[in-house]
Amino acid sequence: MSLEELVPQGHFYRHLQKVLDLSFVYDLVRESYAMAGRPSIDPVVFFKLQLVMFFEDIRSERLLMRQVADRLSVRWYLGYDFGEPLPDHSSLTRIRTRYGIDVFRRFFEMIVEQCQQAGLVWGKELYADATKIQANAALSSMKPRFAVEAHLANLFSSELEETVQTADGASLQERAACPLAPPHDNDAVVFCTEELLAVAAQTSSEASECHELPSQLHPDLDEATEADLSISNRERQDWIERLGEPARSVTHGTYRRMADFWVSTTDPDATMMNGKTGGSKLGYHTHYVVDGGKARIILAVLVTPSEVMENQPILDLLWRTRFRWKLWPRQFTGDTTYGTAEIITALEQQHIRPYVPLPDFDQRSAFFGQRDFHYDAQRDIYVCPNGAELHVLPSGGNEQFQQYRAKASICNGCSLKSRCTTSNTGRRISRHVAEEAFERVRAFHQTHAYKKAMNKRKVWVEPLFAEAKDWHGMRRFRLRRLWRVNCEALVVATGQNLKRLLQKRGWERRPFPTEAVAMVPPLNWEPDESPRHEMLKGHRRGVAVASLVACGATRTFFEPQMSRFSLVITISITFSSSIIFILNTPLYHLLPAFAYLSLSRSIFAPSSSSAFS
Numbered sequence: 001m002s003l004e005e006l007v008p009q010g011h012f013y014r015h016l017q018k019v020l021d022l023s024f025v026y027d028l029v030r031e032s033y034a035m036a037g038r039p040s041i042d043p044v045v046f047f048k049l050q051l052v053m054f055f056e057d058i059r060s061e062r063l064l065m066r067q068v069a070d071r072l073s074v075r076w077y078l079g080y081d082f083g084e085p086l087p088d089h090s091s092l093t094r095i096r097t098r099y100g101i102d103v104f105r106r107f108f109e110m111i112v113e114q115c116q117q118a119g120l121v122w123g124k125e126l127y128a129d130a131t132k133i134q135a136n137a138a139l140s141s142m143k144p145r146f147a148v149e150a151h152l153a154n155l156f157s158s159e160l161e162e163t164v165q166t167a168d169g170a171s172l173q174e175r176a177a178c179p180l181a182p183p184h185d186n187d188a189v190v191f192c193t194e195e196l197l198a199v200a201a202q203t204s205s206e207a208s209e210c211h212e213l214p215s216q217l218h219p220d221l222d223e224a225t226e227a228d229l230s231i232s233n234r235e236r237q238d239w240i241e242r243l244g245e246p247a248r249s250v251t252h253g254t255y256r257r258m259a260d261f262w263v264s265t266t267d268p269d270a271t272m273m274n275g276k277t278g279g280s281k282l283g284y285h286t287h288y289v290v291d292g293g294k295a296r297i298i299l300a301v302l303v304t305p306s307e308v309m310e311n312q313p314i315l316d317l318l319w320r321t322r323f324r325w326k327l328w329p330r331q332f333t334g335d336t337t338y339g340t341a342e343i344i345t346a347l348e349q350q351h352i353r354p355y356v357p358l359p360d361f362d363q364r365s366a367f368f369g370q371r372d373f374h375y376d377a378q379r380d381i382y383v384c385p386n387g388a389e390l391h392v393l394p395s396g397g398n399e400q401f402q403q404y405r406a407k408a409s410i411c412n413g414c415s416l417k418s419r420c421t422t423s424n425t426g427r428r429i430s431r432h433v434a435e436e437a438f439e440r441v442r443a444f445h446q447t448h449a450y451k452k453a454m455n456k457r458k459v460w461v462e463p464l465f466a467e468a469k470d471w472h473g474m475r476r477f478r479l480r481r482l483w484r485v486n487c488e489a490l491v492v493a494t495g496q497n498l499k500r501l502l503q504k505r506g507w508e509r510r511p512f513p514t515e516a517v518a519m520v521p522p523l524n525w526e527p528d529e530s531p532r533h534e535m536l537k538g539h540r541r542g543v544a545v546a547s548l549v550a551c552g553a554t555r556t557f558f559e560p561q562m563s564r565f566s567l568v569i570t571i572s573i574t575f576s577s578s579i580i581f582i583l584n585t586p587l588y589h590l591l592p593a594f595a596y597l598s599l600s601r602s603i604f605a606p607s608s609s610s611a612f613s
């Protein structure tokens with residue numbers, strides 16, 4: 001008897017094997033292998049194992065290999081016969097490190113490409129959102145950053161200097177200044193010796209790359225433009241290139257991020273975020289850019305530390321999406337976080353309509369808001385509700401805002417002053433330099449297309465996050481460090497796209513094997529939102545029986561000594577108990593409530609009849 005005979009013909013993995021040819025991965029990983037040496041695990045097997053992990057919601061390589069050993073269908077899918085030894089779980093970790101994030105990203109893109117070829121990508125509308133994902137680290141692992149950095153610098157300084165000297169003399173510090181160096185490598189703080197060695201191994205090849213920046217960006221560019229472009233590219237913060245790592249040296253005014261002072265020794269890239277049920281956790285933000293077509297294909301994925309706001313990497317993600325898939329979207333839809341001047345103006349320049357809500361600052365004050373003033377674009381003045389003019393303050397404002405002010409003498413004598421300002425120097429108004437763009441976006445808010453896009457947004461990206469969290473373990477990352485959680489998120493997004501592709505290619509049942517671990521209801525990682533309610537639900541029968549017993553006892557106690565006073569007490573107890581139980585709504589709780597009501601009626605009836613008699 002062979003495996004071929006044992007695996008049913010209509011099995012999910014047979015369909016997966018038939019419709020998804022993974023031979024393209026050989027091209028993706030060619031550079032990661034030497035031509036000689038010991039035979040390694042087939043790269044196709046590695047990616048098949050990643051897909052099995054996704055479809056079956058398995059959260060560790062060790063558990064995955066146990067599943068493979070027990071399951072004939074998975075063995076068949078991987079191409080291992082009965083007697084063949086399976087790869088060790090530790091090999092999967094080593095292979096992931098060898099491939100790095102680039103191979104995972106290209107694997108994700110190859111599946112998107114197949115979705116596009118299958119006609120699943122529409123490309124006319126793009127939707128973006130981000131969700132919080134808990135890191136695999138506890139809050140108690142947070143330590144002051146300066147102390148951790150000092151400790152590690154002291155621990156590894158001599159070792160680092162010796163190890164990281166490269167063939168052409170470039171040190172780690174020189175590499176840190178190089179824009180092509182991977183972000184997890186140019187940290188002054190390297191958190192494990194394994195990564196130190198990895199840095200040393202990669203440095204010789206990458207440092208030479210750093211010193212050989214592309215001499216020509218485009219054949220048609222003249223030398224001056226090319227030099228300017230090279231410099232601006234080098235200085236630019238490319239979120240995808242840096243894997244979502246924020247530049248710690250960049251600060252805004254006096255604001256300082258919490259992550260600048262505290263770092264987790266378990267996962268140094270995770271940062272603090274607020275949990276839904278209160279309290280703080282360590283976590284990341286996962287950003288998705290999703291196509292507006294019916295298949296809801298995920299076109300771009302990026303994981304950043306949770307301190308990075310949703311809007312920060314979105315332009316890089318959008319441009320990459322647009323140019324990688326050659327799309328000409330006519331509109332972009334996001335929530336209020338994406339309604340910044342930078343995003344709106346950038347989208348307008350590319351002739352993409354920004355369908356984003358804008359914060360309404362006028363509502364936050366009881367005084368006249370900016371919309372109560374009329375802006376005269378020709379004269380560049382505001383006219384107030386009383387007809388006074390507000391002129392530009394030459395010395396006021398900054399790069400982003402221009403200040404306008406009315407004359408103090410007019411405002412101080414104005415009958416509307418109590419509704420306008422408390423200042424004695426005249427009412428001031430700030431106007432954003434991109435206010436015209438904001439006005440155009442506000443004009444969209446009245447259109448049917450905008451309302452439709454906002455309604456669509458609610459059911460476009462959020463359910464994809466829910467799917468990833470509830471069915472594919474994304475509620476909490478199982479790996480640590482930014483590049484690894486990016487790999488994890490890319491595998492999940494790849495799998496989500498693959499589910500749509502499988503359906504398109506003929507799999508009409510649920511897109512996972514029937515015996516998968518994912519069939520088990522997902523684990524709830526969030527703390528219980530209503531523990532009291534859950535506790536009562538667990539004791540429904542007990543509560544019901546106890547209530548009935550109490551009903552009999554109460555009746556026995558009150559009947560012989562019935563009086564007006566005890567009657568009032570009984571009814572008030574009965575009424576309040578009924579309310580408490582009814583508010584908890586489960587059916588069992590209504591039973592004692594009805595019992596109490598019948599008791600009160602039986603008590604009330606004889607007492608009232610005796611009162612009347």
Ligand code: SF4
Nearest residue numbers: 384386411414420427
């Ligand atoms: S207080 Fe000044 S700006 Fe405000 S309504 Fe009166 S005149 Fe106009």
